Amino acid sequence: MTLVEIKSAINSQFPGVIIDNEELGDHQLELNGDKWLDIATFMKEDPILSFDQLECITGYDGGEEAALQTRYNFHSMEHRHKIEIIISHDREEPRVASIEKLWRIGDWFERETYDMFGIIYEGHRDLRRILCPDDWEGWPLRKNYKGQELYHGIVVPKIKEEDGWE
Amino acid sequence: MGVVKGDQMILNIGPQHPSTHGVLRLEVMTDGEIVSQIRPHIGYLHRCFEKHSENVTYEQVIPFTDRCDYLASMNSNFGYVVAMEELMEIKVPERVDYIRVVMGELNRIASHLLALGVYGLDIGAFTPFLYMLRDRERILDMFEYTCGARLLYNYMWVGGVSHDLPKDFEKICIDFLDYFEPQIKEYNNLLSFNKIFVERTADVGVIPADVAVSYGVTGPNLRASGVKWDVRKDEPYSVYDKFEFDVPTGTGKFGTLGDCYDRYWVRMLEIKESIRILRQALGSIPSGDVHQSIPKKIRPPKGSIYRRTESPRGDLGYYIVSDGTPVPFRVKMRSPAFTALSCLDEVSRGWMISDVIAILGSLDIVLGEIDR
Numbered sequence: 001m002t003l004v005e006i007k008s009a010i011n012s013q014f015p016g017v018i019i020d021n022e023e024l025g026d027h028q029l030e031l032n033g034d035k036w037l038d039i040a041t042f043m044k045e046d047p048i049l050s051f052d053q054l055e056c057i058t059g060y061d062g063g064e065e066a067a068l069q070t071r072y073n074f075h076s077m078e079h080r081h082k083i084e085i086i087i088s089h090d091r092e093e094p095r096v097a098s099i100e101k102l103w104r105i106g107d108w109f110e111r112e113t114y115d116m117f118g119i120i121y122e123g124h125r126d127l128r129r130i131l132c133p134d135d136w137e138g139w140p141l142r143k144n145y146k147g148q149e150l151y152h153g154i155v156v157p158k159i160k161e162e163d164g165w166e
Numbered sequence: 167m168g169v170v171k172g173d174q175m176i177l178n179i180g181p182q183h184p185s186t187h188g189v190l191r192l193e194v195m196t197d198g199e200i201v202s203q204i205r206p207h208i209g210y211l212h213r214c215f216e217k218h219s220e221n222v223t224y225e226q227v228i229p230f231t232d233r234c235d236y237l238a239s240m241n242s243n244f245g246y247v248v249a250m251e252e253l254m255e256i257k258v259p260e261r262v263d264y265i266r267v268v269m270g271e272l273n274r275i276a277s278h279l280l281a282l283g284v285y286g287l288d289i290g291a292f293t294p295f296l297y298m299l300r301d302r303e304r305i306l307d308m309f310e311y312t313c314g315a316r317l318l319y320n321y322m323w324v325g326g327v328s329h330d331l332p333k334d335f336e337k338i339c340i341d342f343l344d345y346f347e348p349q350i351k352e353y354n355n356l357l358s359f360n361k362i363f364v365e366r367t368a369d370v371g372v373i374p375a376d377v378a379v380s381y382g383v384t385g386p387n388l389r390a391s392g393v394k395w396d397v398r399k400d401e402p403y404s405v406y407d408k409f410e411f412d413v414p415t416g417t418g419k420f421g422t423l424g425d426c427y428d429r430y431w432v433r434m435l436e437i438k439e440s441i442r443i444l445r446q447a448l449g450s451i452p453s454g455d456v457h458q459s460i461p462k463k464i465r466p467p468k469g470s471i472y473r474r475t476e477s478p479r480g481d482l483g484y485y486i487v488s489d490g491t492p493v494p495f496r497v498k499m500r501s502p503a504f505t506a507l508s509c510l511d512e513v514s515r516g517w518m519i520s521d522v523i524a525i526l527g528s529l530d531i532v533l534g535e536i537d538r
Contacts (some may be wrong), residue, residue, distance in 0.1 A: 052379050054498040056472060058485045073472050077379065077395060084472060105382030108508040130383060131209040133211060140217055
């Protein structure tokens, strides 16, 4: 299926969730995150779409003025089509429904994105940091991240503006 | 199994433990010898690959990718440059594509040899490990001859490769293949058809196909569950569509479809397929300049791309976002070992602790790639 067909399939089931964005590539689709769990369930279980493979979840921070996003790459092994779903979050309180029960790999991918960007996946059964220590402060991959100076008394190396790494 | 319920006990395996293949800690909930739950703790080797990438130029990301999957650095490079070239719409000379395929397949053989050898070591067979490492050494020698490095190559660049093939490389490589191909029979006699090894691995740790797909398990682990999916075949990149090769899948050779033995055996069959690809590629490397399409300055247009390639461990994906400057805005690596490890909990439930070691080894994880 092409993107246009996938788009119309989602649109007929959930009218008004697709956000028009001129800047997106021809494999991307931006959605409103309010009904995300229902849309994801539909995408997985509908026999025409049947996206059985969740390839990747990427967190994305466009900078101070822009949005915090979660980007999902889906692929259907049966129909050999793929799509990228983009959902934007509120910067102050980034929240979106978890899809960890639909695609089990979503569990670790969402934990990773939570760890790096602080996006909260509601309904996730075990949302804790995965790569950083549990008591690490801040969200490392956000553009405005300031690292802590000490971690349990150990100096955390910093980036210097001119000379690179200390 | 597990009818009698006794007291639960938590057992820590790792972070320093030979069978965890790196620094991985498994928090195993056990009832006697029977495992009821596993919580893997990762991140001990986290080196902030993605954060580093946002502070260096596109060229400088390549050495970092080497250090992620240090057993198959060529394939890590390969995935990154393929994604970058698609983003920048660079067409590389055919010679470069052929050289990349040769290097990628050689590295796949080297990685599988280590995976199989170490798996034998986990189970308790020491000798096959030495045999396989001996032959892997010859592949590393060829890499050293080509680019000077044995493990971390930084060989594939965006638009080309760092060095052209050295003198007589094709002949050296063919000689190696002629020597290596009969060795597989020896491995089989030593390990594959060894009764003790088969007893330890067959019927153990079965991953059904739907569970594997749901957990994002890819590569040999997915194919062992009977799903015929190979990025080289199904979404061909580089010049893989020009070669004839089969995609081996699990058959339940000595036990059930998708058990540990199948995962082992699929890797052994893949080595044979890699040899087939290598023989075809080496015989037809076109001439040309390997540096001609390397851009002076890498400045991709605004946009993003997600591209996956087949590394020895599975689908290696790169998500790259460019804002039009020479520094990447965001680089994300979708690591195949990360997804493979995530299914360990579900697969190991109900098995004994010694079987957990067998299951973990059969997944062929590399912690450098999981933690990035």
